[in-house]
Every structure is written in structure tokens, then in C-alpha cells.
Amino acid sequence: MNQIALRNLDESIKLGLERLEEAIRILKLDLNRYTSVLVGGTNGKGTTALFLSKILQAHQKNTLVYTSPHLYSPTERILINGKPIEEEKLLHYYQKSIAVNDHYKLGLTPFELFTLTFFQIAENTPFNIAICEVGLGGRLDATNVLPNTGSIITSIGLDHQKFLGNSVAEIAREKAAIIKKYNKVVTGQLPLVAEEIIREQCQKTDSTLLRLGKEIDLMYSFDGNGFDFNIKLTNFHLENARIKSINSSFVKNAALAVAMASLIIPLDIEKTKTAIQEIPLKGRGEILTHNSNMVIIDTAHNAHALSFLLADLRKYTNAKPIIFLSLLKDKDWEKMIRLAKVYCKDLFLVSQPTERGLTKKEAPMENWVTAEETFSLMKRFKNEIVLFAGSFWMAKTARDKLLCQR
16 A cells, blocks of 8 residues: 555645546446446545445445545545445556546546545446445546546535635535536535525526425434434435444434435435444544543544534533544644634644644644553543544554553
């Protein structure tokens, strides 16, 4: 995986479809031969894609999922029926992508190279439905070369303003562009201006629209260890489903996945319920116990995601958490720190060994610790609620360390 890691998958952003479209033409890839669903939104895309894949698999549909970023290995980004692709197969097609890019001087970005790799794997893998997480925005994202028949927009908030615009309306227009003619469209609860933009796009494209809180009725409750919830659609009712997480966003993501699945195939109640409960939410509102402490690990890496997570913590627990954040320079880290300070008992910023990671240089007045110091501190805590968040790196590091110590 070193060759892939060296290409800095999540950096060097350069939006546009023409480079990838040319590569697809050169390789004679047929993107029309399979059903595809694009999952866009500010947060919750990856989880929603995983829920949808698992539900479809439970109904004997073979799925191919493309998601990003990864927690442990690039193989996690391409899932064949829920299992990470074999490393050898991934490298084979990734090297072909590099060869085509270099020979024809296409100038593909690292993300476009990996997306081209996914499309090559799709060309050579038997499956029924492809589920692709949009990388950034929608209109000019590499995944939008797909002639998708389904579109999910999970949430819309301010993020990546440098590329998508400085208002919710501008960002909504970028994300709405994944909706194509006669699409099946499912959305989360969006700001009113964003909802109206999505609705207008659905009208223009003669697309079917289901919205959380309107056509999708969701009721849920938290019992200290997870959520029990009911989903009611026009053609399908699901009762007493369960997710072990403290982040209610994932319950909403599950509802979106159920709604989209119901538009694709007839659903069986028990198969759907079992599929939802079987998904391992690694680092996604994950609840662990460590030295009598309740530990929550979440990949919330922007202000939009962190605000919802912290609101859930305040709503569903009776104590202020001790928070460890490892943040990214290209996010609204100042707002994330302000949000955390409102909710926390103590706040520690954790330095990470990545170029994107926020350092003491940018925020010298904060309370900084290294990863090793973080887990030494953990030994002192008793009967506390401890949150690790701010980046995928923080989630991975916390999981690795704490699971080893159990």
C-alpha cells in the first residue's frame, strides 16, 4: 500500500470531470452497465453508503462500494459485498490507472486516480449495484461522471468553502448537481434554502424525492448504550431497529439508506433490521468502556459534524466530557475549539504527524498533548465521559490504543 499512500489520496484537490472522462474513454469503461447510487452531503456520506450496501446485500444484491477516506488501509475504500478489496487486486488496477495517466499526460489528481481504479474494478467485478460516496461537493467531483439513477444527500452545511462557495445556497447547488434525469432522490433534514434548491432540481429532472422529516418519518430514543428507532415510509414500516452509537446522525443515516433501498427493491422487515444492527460503526459515535470511563470515538472532522455530536452528548449524558481533539488546518478549527469549550469539562488538543494536522504554532494558547501523553492521561480518569474526535487520524489512534489496553 506504500505506493498508494505516497500519492497523498486526500490532498491536491483539483475539481473537474474532463480529465477522468478522457481516461474512461481511453480505457473503454462502460459506466452504464450497472445501477449506481451517488451519496453526497457535508457529513454522513460514508455511513449512509455502508448502511445501504448492507441492506441490499441482505436482500441478495451484490454491491460494490466506493468511499473515502479510510481509517486503516486504502483497501477499505472499495468494498465488494462489504469486504475490503484484496490488496493485490487494488494495486493491479491502481498501477494501470497510473500508467494511463502518465502515458497520456492526463494530469489526474490522486483522488481521480483512485476513482479511475474503482471504475476499472467495477468493469471487472460481478455485482448488481454500485454505491459511491461523493468526494467533495458534487457537480465537479470525479464520482459525478457516473450516470447514477439514485442520489442521496445526507446533510448540507458550511465546509470546503474555498471550493464550493461561502453560503449554504451555493454549496447546496453544487451538491444538487449529482441529481440526474429520473433519479430516485433521498435527503436528510436540510436548511430551508438547501431543501428548496434540491426540490427544484428534482422538479427539473423529473426525479422522485423523499425527505427525512416529511416523506420519511423517523422516531428514536437513546438508552445509554445506543438508539432504538422506528422508520415509517409510504410503502415500508420498520420498528424496533437498533444502533449502538451515541451519535444520532447515524440513526438518520440509516433511515436515508432504508428509504433509498425501498425505492430500489421490495424490503423485508427482518432482513433490513438485522442488516442495520450488524454494521460495525468503527470510529463513528463508537462507545467503548476503558478503566470505568465511557469512551466515545468519532470521526467528526468539521464544525458541522462536531456540533451535532456535542449536542447529542449534552442531550444524552448527564456529565460534561473530557475532550481530545486532533484537528486539521484546512477545516474551521477555531470554531471547533470554541464549540468544544462550551461543552467540555477539559479540552486537550492532540498533535498528529500529518501535513494537514493543526499544530501548536497555529493555536499556541491551547492545551496541547502528544498521542502518548493522551493515553497516559487516560489512566488517571475514573468514571468520566471521554471523547476523541476531530479527524480520522484521531479516531484510528484512539481505537488502536484503547482496544489494545482492554
